[in-house]
Amino acid sequence: xxxxxxxxxxxxxxxxxxxxxxxxxxxxxxxxxxxxxxxxxxxxxxxxxxxxxxxxxxxxxxxxxxxxxxxxxxxxxxxxxxxxxxxxxxxxxxxxxxxxxxxxxxxxxxxxxxxxxxxxxxxxxxxxxxxxxxxxxxxxxxxxxxxxxxxxxxxxxxxxxxxxxxxxxxxxxxxxxxxxxxxxxxxxxxxxxxxxxxxxxxxxxxxxxxxxxxxxxxxxxxxxxxxxxxxxxxxxxxxxxxxxxxxxxxxxxxxxxxx
Numbered sequence: 001x002x003x004x005x006x007x008x009x010x011x012x013x014x015x016x017x018x019x020x021x022x023x024x025x026x027x028x029x030x031x032x033x034x035x036x037x038x039x040x041x042x043x044x045x046x047x048x049x050x051x052x053x054x055x056x057x058x059x060x061x062x063x064x065x066x067x068x069x070x071x072x073x074x075x076x077x078x079x080x081x082x083x084x085x086x087x088x089x090x091x092x093x094x095x096x097x098x099x100x101x102x103x104x105x106x107x108x109x110x111x112x113x114x115x116x117x118x119x120x121x122x123x124x125x126x127x128x129x130x131x132x133x134x135x136x137x138x139x140x141x142x143x144x145x146x147x148x149x150x151x152x153x154x155x156x157x158x159x160x161x162x163x164x165x166x167x168x169x170x171x172x173x174x175x176x177x178x179x180x181x182x183x184x185x186x187x188x189x190x191x192x193x194x195x196x197x198x199x200x201x202x203x204x205x206x207x208x209x210x211x212x213x214x215x216x217x218x219x220x221x222x223x224x225x226x227x228x229x230x231x232x233x234x235x236x237x238x239x240x241x242x243x244x245x246x247x248x249x250x251x252x253x254x255x256x257x258x259x
Contacts, residue, residue, distance in 0.1 A: 015085065018071045022079075033076060040069045052215055098122065120154035131155060143211050145200045153204075162205045169198045224254040 002010070021028040043065045050058035071085060078084035099122050101107035102115065109115050120131050128134070131154070135147045152158065159165050172195040179188035203210040228250040232239050239247070 014067070014071055018068075018075050022075055028072075031072065031076070033073060036069060036072060040066070043069060048215075052212060052219070098126075116150075116154045117156070120151060140211075142196075142200065142214065145197050146204065146210055149201055149204055159201070159205070162202070165198070165202045165205050169195070169202050172198045224251055227251075227254040227257075 023029075043062060047059065047062035047066060050062050070088070074083065074085040074088050077087075097104045099119050100115075101118070101122075102109045107118065109118065123131060123134065131151045132148060135144055135151065139147065149158075159168075172191065176188060176191040176195045179191050182188075200210045203213065228247050229239065231250045231253070232242060232247075237246075
């Protein structure tokens, strides 16, 4: 592994490259905060995929892509005489130090839950009117629900035990079923949202990240369905011409092969 001197040298090299790109490359010269934003979001999702796939080589590459974006935004900021990479680094250093008084101060904590609770209380002291201000509006709804629940839990607004959460899940499921039976689609949609929110709460209580769990299931479904497609091609059949029973047979084969 690289020592600190080599790490700093590599980072300085990246800064020099960004200076070159911004000066000499027509595409890089044209970029703005706004034009980079969708690309940054895409890179973040690609990193997420690599993490779920446990592909360390891809994680390294995607982290590099994101680091380039951070340097790029900082370069644009310096051109606007607003901030540069040093300001960005120092800002996060000061924030991390301030929010870890159990390391850089005299606060005592017994576990990670107390750390999280202190973190949210410190944010309020910093001037936020609501602990939920830190949840981005543009987050996907499932991730947003998870973060909302984490944040309010950090200040003590939470269930006392998992049995209460199970009861809430069952209650919301029954309310959803009732609106389906009533054929009231508007209320059914609202109850389905409540049901999902309660499921996410249950996952949180069991230390299961719902976004990771659902994406893992998505990937598993894709692998198994593509296995069905491969098998259909081998017997020269179109999926539309196959019965559900035939497709289900291949699906069970995919499960046996642990796809």
